Amino acid sequence: MNPILSTIIYSIIGIVLCLLGYKIFDIATPFKLDDEIQKGNTAAGVVVSGIFIAVAIIVAASII
Secondary structure (H helix, E strand, O other), rough: OHHHHHHHHHHHHHHHHHHHHHHHHHHHOEEEOOHHHHOHHHHHHHHHHHHHHHHHHHHHHHHH
């Protein structure tokens, strides 16, 4: 497969999986992360960044 095309496909898959992981975590918690971040809750922002990093590591390992 063309390397540029495969990079684009894997990027789209990675972004979709990161968003899916975020939504699943948001449903599992008793509060809405979006609302907490808008209120200025720094801890909620750190949790969201941790979710994205964790899912990205898993996706990268599965691609390699």
